[in-house]
Amino acid sequence: MQHDIFLFFPDDDDAQPIRGDFEWELEELFGDAAINTCGEGGKDGLLLAYELQDGQDVGAWVARLRELLGRTRAGPGTFFEVFPDDWGPGLPYRRVEVFGADGMLTDRPRRSMI
Numbered sequence: 001m002q003h004d005i006f007l008f009f010p011d012d013d014d015a016q017p018i019r020g021d022f023e024w025e026l027e028e029l030f031g032d033a034a035i036n037t038c039g040e041g042g043k044d045g046l047l048l049a050y051e052l053q054d055g056q057d058v059g060a061w062v063a064r065l066r067e068l069l070g071r072t073r074a075g076p077g078t079f080f081e082v083f084p085d086d087w088g089p090g091l092p093y094r095r096v097e098v099f100g101a102d103g104m105l106t107d108r109p110r111r112s113m114i
Helices: 019-033 058-071
Strands: 001-011 034-042 045-052 081-084 095-096 102-105
Touching: 001 058, 001 095, 019 034, 019 058, 058 081, 058 095
Parallel strands: none
Antiparallel strands: 001 045, 001 081, 034 045, 081 095, 095 102
């Protein structure tokens, strides 16, 4: 099953990455395991989205991504969310704060990224 990964870098973080440089680092990390599906910047921060391909170990990729973000360009408010391909409102998804909690949620907070 494919999974979507959405990375959020809040604008209030001093360590917010330069989008082009960081996208290249993520492409290097994922290789053929994931493809970039979206990149947006706005008043609230930066959003990057990837589609993890079928057959990939989601838990292993969560750990790799958290480790990369923790040692490179992520500020204290950076987090990412992981959704199974068949996700819908009310179903669980995983939210990982780079420097905090990692757990399953069912309610998505409303936010404006652009």
